[in-house]
Amino acid sequence: MIGSLLSGDLPRSKILVLLLAMILFCLAFAPFLFPGVRTVDTAARICIFVVLVASYDLLLGYGGIVSFAHTMFFGIGAYGVALTSTHMGRGFDALLVGAGIGASTAAALALLIGLFSLRVRAIFFAMITLAVASAVAVLFSQFSSLTGGEDGLTFKTPRALGPAFKFGQDSFDGELFGVKLNGKLLTYYLIFGSSAALFLGLLRVVNSPFGRVLQAIRENDFRAEAIGYRVVYYRVAATCMSAAVAALAGSLYAIWLRYVGPDTTLSMEIMINILLMVVIGGMGTMYGAVIGVTLFILAQNYLQTLMGVLAGMTEDLPLLPDLLSPDRWLLWLGVLFILSVYFFPSGVVGRLRGQR
Template identity: 45%
Template sequence: MAGPTPVQIFHEEEKKRQYRSGTFFLKVGLLLLFLLVPVLFPAFKTIDLAMQIVLFAVLVASFDILLGYTGILSFGHGMFFGIGAYCVAFLIGKYGMPSYTNLALGFLIAAIVSAALALLISFLTLRVKTIFFAMITLAIAELAIILATKLTGFTGGEDGISLNTPGIFAVSFNMGDFMGLEITGRVFTYYFILFSCIALFLIMLRFTRSPLGRVLQAIRDNVQRAEALGYNTFLYQSISITFGCIMAALIGGLYAMWVGYVNPESSLGVLTIMLDVLLMVIIGGMGTLYGGIIGAAFLKITQTFLPDLQHLAMDLFPHAQLLHNVLERWLLLFGILFILVVIFFPKGVIGSVNEYLLQRKMAKPTISPSSFTPTPPGNRP
């Protein structure tokens, strides 16, 4: 086990290359952009868009821990996100005063509850078949929505819960102007969430590059071989799933802080949150973590400007009824896009670009130990 393995050497070299490469500057630029959004575009619509992109990018990254790095598809990721949102909402909304302690407690409880549930589901399903995970998380997520809707007394039912953020995060908080920017609770909340998300992202990055993360990828690529090498695949997969689900719950809590309310549809929904996350991870690329940023930006920007696009189409082609029907059913287009990406670009945008760069860099194509290589869905019947 000791001594630098080829994989480790590869990662060392990759690390060195990082600071020289264009992608490094791209990352710094992206960070600056999100830091400056409240200054440059103080309109609520843009700040909200930026925040949604950040939150979903990190949520997609946490989903990617399961999907891309562990090879497990969960339809319950939205539920864990919702659990986090509800926990925070309970603590500073329905059952507690908005205080910093309660806020922190909310996040703590979110982490504990989601960890327990994730471990339970892992224990139930991974013993049998990893695909059971997809089926059972779908069932349990659906149950969670029903419970959240039916148990009106506990969860506020369909109306959900409104919450007030404490202290400097409060909507009413206003510190006055600073260099032309009005320092409100919203601005504080924005930066708090942004930095929290960056921290969570870095933790996840560290997780995937740790020895544990490597074992996970080995398991994902070949379960039998990993088992033959003596790894307890069940244990490793459970750890990874639990980690990813805790992350989702924490992000859910941050989301609740930002939007100021939770309800079953917007926080737990399989067809709302889960669908978005799946689209984002597929478009961005599995097994990259960074892919989530592209996926989230693409989807959120499209969703935000879709009504404008519809109006534009209405003005330009007032008689093309079919076009309007299709634009109204934009999900149809996304569905087709989703299928096409899975078939033709199974590695998503980031993965495909990585592959292209790698192929250009090296005289002959080699297999990179860090790139996700699922069995390519070839055309062989």
């Protein structure tokens, strides 16, 4: 049953099974295990970025395609939901239409980029995607009459997804295990369920004949071409699929934040973070997206707090309080990344599976 759900791609490591089970359990019951605005927000971001990073791993890890336009597709999906919700009203139909338009637009743009540039060498394709992504980011920032410019757009989601919406008043007195049964809880489980479905869909794709051909092209595109596979066709198809899923992840992000802006969806910082998460988790594994995103977002959100505690514990010692100052959390985040690459060159998942 589990093997079928995971498309036959089992973790193949007891430690990895344990880690994935712990992450799944914590995300599935996050509002009840860790009640609080910050912790639930962290869990929702992990769910969304698992999908985003997994969609990028389809390109980089399985297809060997280096692209810097992934945040562009992410932003297109987010803006699609924001614009339809602004003009169509706060209904679920606006969310569905916006997500559909965003995914379709992202796939169409990826098709154009792929057809015109995937025939060139990898480094030139990467530069082309970087140029297009930068141009789109500037366009969204400048087109203030439609996109809100640098200020972005704040929009309303359906009332059932708002914190003012209450349910379970008769059966549970509006609370379950101390957690308020409101629209925010429904929004979280919408994010969690949608992210899980998209991730399982990607897992199915990479373990299908299409995914195996994609891996063969990654290993040796000349040999794949020689035995009859149309390399450009598979690369373009993978690019379009990855873009569409990234746009859907952006739609979920917009629904969760109820806001979209250039800094939250289109910045190069997000693209760099995606690359870091893929490398930390392990390229070409899919499960690496889960591990990499969880480790990175937890470090990003709680490393500064942890360092503050450690600095307070060592305040009587020389040098250590200064080194562990919360203001230096980015330095230590960089150190942790370097150590992870050094000790886990194939990523955490690759190391746990015995890969070098």
